[in-house]
Amino acid sequence: MTSVIAVANQKGGVAKTTTVHTLSAALAERGRRVLMVDLDPQACLTYENGFDPDALEASIHDVMLGRTKLDDVIVATGDVDLVPSSIDLAGSEIHLLTKTGREFVLGRALKPVVDEYDYVFIDCAPSLGILTLNGLTAASDVLIPFQAETLSHRAVGQLLETIDDVRVYTNENLRVLGAVATMYDGRTNLGKHVLAEVSEVHDIEVLPPPIPRSVKVAEAPGRGRSVLTHARRSKSAEAYRSLAEEIERRT
Amino acid sequence: MTSVIAVANQKGGVAKTTTVHTLSAALAERGRRVLMVDLDPQACLTYENGFDPDALEASIHDVMLGRTKLDDVIVATGDVDLVPSSIDLAGSEIHLLTKTGREFVLGRALKPVVDEYDYVFIDCAPSLGILTLNGLTAASDVLIPFQAETLSHRAVGQLLETIDDVRVYTNENLRVLGAVATMYDGRTNLGKHVLAEVSEVHDIEVLPPPIPRSVKVAEAPGRGRSVLTHARRSKSAEAYRSLAEEIERRT
Ligand SMILES: Nc1ncnc2c1ncn2[C@@H]1O[C@H](COP(=O)(O)OP(=O)(O)OP(=O)(O)O)[C@@H](O)[C@H]1O
Numbered sequence: 367m368t369s370v371i372a373v374a375n376q377k378g379g380v381a382k383t384t385t386v387h388t389l390s391a392a393l394a395e396r397g398r399r400v401l402m403v404d405l406d407p408q409a410c411l412t413y414e415n416g417f418d419p420d421a422l423e424a425s426i427h428d429v430m431l432g433r434t435k436l437d438d439v440i441v442a443t444g445d446v447d448l449v450p451s452s453i454d455l456a457g458s459e460i461h462l463l464t465k466t467g468r469e470f471v472l473g474r475a476l477k478p479v480v481d482e483y484d485y486v487f488i489d490c491a492p493s494l495g496i497l498t499l500n501g502l503t504a505a506s507d508v509l510i511p512f513q514a515e516t517l518s519h520r521a522v523g524q525l526l527e528t529i530d531d532v533r534v535y536t537n538e539n540l541r542v543l544g545a546v547a548t549m550y551d552g553r554t555n556l557g558k559h560v561l562a563e564v565s566e567v568h569d570i571e572v573l574p575p576p577i578p579r580s581v582k583v584a585e586a587p588g589r590g591r592s593v594l595t596h597a598r599r600s601k602s603a604e605a606y607r608s609l610a611e612e613i614e615r616r617t
Numbered sequence: 618m619t620s621v622i623a624v625a626n627q628k629g630g631v632a633k634t635t636t637v638h639t640l641s642a643a644l645a646e647r648g649r650r651v652l653m654v655d656l657d658p659q660a661c662l663t664y665e666n667g668f669d670p671d672a673l674e675a676s677i678h679d680v681m682l683g684r685t686k687l688d689d690v691i692v693a694t695g696d697v698d699l700v701p702s703s704i705d706l707a708g709s710e711i712h713l714l715t716k717t718g719r720e721f722v723l724g725r726a727l728k729p730v731v732d733e734y735d736y737v738f739i740d741c742a743p744s745l746g747i748l749t750l751n752g753l754t755a756a757s758d759v760l761i762p763f764q765a766e767t768l769s770h771r772a773v774g775q776l777l778e779t780i781d782d783v784r785v786y787t788n789e790n791l792r793v794l795g796a797v798a799t800m801y802d803g804r805t806n807l808g809k810h811v812l813a814e815v816s817e818v819h820d821i822e823v824l825p826p827p828i829p830r831s832v833k834v835a836e837a838p839g840r841g842r843s844v845l846t847h848a849r850r851s852k853s854a855e856a857y858r859s860l861a862e863e864i865e866r867r868t
Pocket residue numbers: 377378379380381382383384385406410490491492548549550577578579580581583584585587602627628629630743764766767768
């Protein structure tokens with residue numbers, strides 16, 4: 367049974383892309399077959415995996431417009447597969463805005479390939495627009511990376527409201543797998559306080575472990591890798607591996 | 618002569634909102650009259666200044682729809698004025714998409730009030746959509762906060778291309794005031810390297826000083842203040858004050 371996990375948070379820069387990239391690599395290390403879907407017109411996941419989004423022949427954009435099958439745009443990157451994105455995807459958002467069944471496009475496109483994988487991760491843009499709604503509608507689970515800082519609450523709350531709407535209108539079986547504390551600085555009271563608060567206030571689970579802030583993670587994209595290969599034994603790499611284990615236990 | 622400064626970077630979480638909030642406070646400390654415009658439907662700037670975006674009678678959304686004059690939605694927050702935002706603003710983006718003259722709405726709305734201020738700061742969302750285009754079209758200057766990490770290059774490059782388009786089509790006098798290194802960790806080679814590279818590769822100035830990463834800045838929103846009052850003498854507060862001085866010198 368494939369787990370399709372939308373990784374979402376409309377707040378910018380909370381390590382959605384980093385989490386998709388690293389968890390996918392960690393699950394592939396454990397022998398799982400993984401597909402990553404870059405659902406952000408800024409295409410950071412695509413770029414981090416060594417592809418030039420502006421030089422692609424085809425991307426998720428063509429799939430969302432119904433011009434191409436998903437199978438034809440998938441590329442291999444290390445031990446993981448990727449559906450790449452490009453800035454053209456911004457055009458899909460505009461195109462889909464007024465179309466009937468607009469939230470179901472990605473889910474339908476994924477259907478023919480989903481059984482070839484154990485995990486499909488969807489990297490969402492920092493927005494709750496129609497692309498992210500497609501991600502949430504196509505998913506079996508949502509994973510919510512958040513920065514343990516003051517503004518996290520509001521974003522998590524808004525996202526959970528959107529998830530409730532999705533459950534009513536377009537995907538009744540969508541489950542919140544949990545939240546992940548990213549770029550975590552455990553030395554500060556702020557970090558510990560917000561971490562505890564997010565699970566209390568929003569009644570969701572914060573999956574263990576938190577991912578520590580580390581320059582090793584920040585350096586990895588520049589080397590075209592995830593932190594798992596850039597800094598194999600670092601605390602952040604090990605944390606992402608434990609998190610992958612935790613996710614396997616729950617899916 | 619009022620400086621209207623759009624603070625923009627489509628990459629998420631690079632301290633756009635923090636920079637607008639703190640620079641505005643720093644310039645007000647120096648006796649300047651400052652207006653902040655929250656141009657993000659996520660309304661973080663509004664929330665950080667102690668307003669509940671969901672409880673506002675009117676916001677920038679009503680102004681963008683032509684229902685209200687800007688003067689009627691401005692609120693005072695400490696020594697600075699604010700045009701608050703709310704999630705309704707996402708509706709403006711959809712509404713304006715197909716309207717003629719859609720990039721000029723904010724600029725026209727600002728015109729009657731602009732002379733009452735020395736500085737107007739526009740806090741842009743992490744996107745290059747029609748709201749941000751309104752911000753860039755209404756502005757005399759663009760300030761580009763960036764995180765000195767690997768993905769900064771690409772975002773800065775895309776933004777500069779957008780600015781070139783704006784200069785051709787909707788605002789020929791738009792000037793790039795410069796970039797600001799935010800959440801800067803000067804102890805890492807990555808930070809120093811990316812800082813140098815951004816100005817070389819993109820031929821823009823990185824305004825001194827970089828703003829150091831500090832938990833004091835992260836804590837401030839939870840206290841409903843900027844770091845200037847939350848941690849008056851901290852390195853980050855002093856850095857934002859120096860940056861405000863630098864901006865005054867150049868505007
Ligand atoms: N644990 C960590 N330690 C240090 N830096 C990190 C960590 N996780 C992510 N980063 C860095 O933080 C920045 C933001 O991360 P990322 O791009 O994954 O966030 P995002 O939520 O996908 O952003 P966006 O909202 O723009 O899509 C990147 O430069 C990334 O390398």
